[in-house]
Amino acid sequence: MQVVATLSLKGGVGKTTVALGLAGAAAAHGIPTLLVDLDPQANTTIATDVDPTTGTIADVLDDPSRSSLRRAIAGSAWNEALDVLVGTEQNERHNHPDPSDKQxxxxxxxxxxxxxxxxGSRVGRTATTPGDPYQLxxxxxxxxxxxxxxxxxxxxxxxxxVTDPxxxxxxxxxxxxxxxxSERERGNQELQPLGVLVNRVRxxxxxxDYRIGELRELFGPLVFSSxxxxxxxxxxxxxxxxxxQAWDTPGAREVSAVFTALLGRLLRSRSRTRA
Structure with a gap:
């Protein structure tokens, strides 16, 4: 199972768009995927048209048990390969500025x-490796x-x-x-930046063009070419x-192609690590 975070410390750059686009690409390729909605705005949960649940990610962060997970994971109407660990505005109570290591x-x-x-509520254990219902x-x-x-x-x-120009x-x-x-230094040695994705480019x-050039000058190959x-x-x-991926217009196909390439890069990064 590979775990990837879509991250931005500047609001309004389309971080959720990237999470949704990557999830859509993975599901379209039949990759059993769990989308975790940590943002208190819960836009990811709304956009994926999930089934009703009796729990949320806020409950899981209160009690990270299997029973809490079971109540908070929903199937998505998008695709049978996609499940969502649903978000809620109650996530905000877990957003302490100075959390403990236990938190x-x-x-x-x-x-x-x-x-x-x-x-694996809709994916099924047989879709991926034994004992693990999700590949991503x-x-x-x-x-x-x-x-x-x-x-x-x-x-x-x-x-x-994720950023914008x-x-x-x-x-x-x-x-x-x-x-x-900082998180690597704190203890997660597996964590690596996959790269910088620039969104909403005209x-x-x-x-x-100037801002993208500035990013590439400072961060080099970490900035995706696409x-x-x-x-x-x-x-x-x-x-x-x-x-x-289901929106049939030239613009949608153009965006979908970027997410397909991003998914490929993500999966290859896992293969290189294992090698």
Whole structure:
């Protein structure tokens, strides 16, 4: 099981869009996936049109047990390969600015219990390796560096740093990169930044070209060569509670291709680690 966090310490850059797009790409390729909605806004949960549950991720962070997980995981109407650990505004009570190590470890402990055969609610144990109903876990973090985001980094193998091509992009990426490094120093040696993904890019925009160049000058190959174009199809698909992969327009196909490439890079990074 591979765990990836979508991370931004600057609000409004499309971090949730990236989590949803990556989840949609994985599900479209038949990869059993769990999408974890840590953001108190719970937009990921709304957009994936989940089945009703009797629990949420806030309950799991109160009690990271198999029974709590079982109550908080829902199937998504998007695809049978996608389940969601549902979010709620109550997540905010777990977003302490100075959490203890025990608090930071609760999400990792909960995810380690995903080997329960009853948890693959719609995917099924046979879809992946025995004892593990999910091949991929995607964590959508809130845009702040409190307990929730740090918990995600404590549980993750990889982090995707999301930004947009504005004058604040460099400082936001630097803070996110520093957060990844801090978590590695705290104890999660498996954690690595997968890369920086620039979202909402407009072609032939001088300011956007300049900011992307600035990011590449400072962060080098960590910045993905592919960027996410600014397309209205993204908002349209989310408004219809559909994955971008199911929205049949040229703009949607353009965005979907970026997410397919991102998924491939993520899966290859796991293979290299194992090798």
């Amino acid at each position: 930071l470890d609760r999400l990792r402990r909960a995810l380690s219990r995903l080997d329960d055969p009853d948890l 876990v995607i964590i959508d973090c809130p845009p702040s560096l409190g307990q929730l985001t740090r918990s995600a980094l404590a549980a993750a193998d990889r982090a995707i740093l 504005t004058m604040f992009a460099v400082s936001g990426v630097q803070r996110a990169f520093d957060a990844v490094q 072609p032939r925009n001088i300011e956007h 960027v996410l174009p600014d397309r209205s199809a993204v908002q349209q698909a989310q408004g219809a509670c559909l994955p971008i």
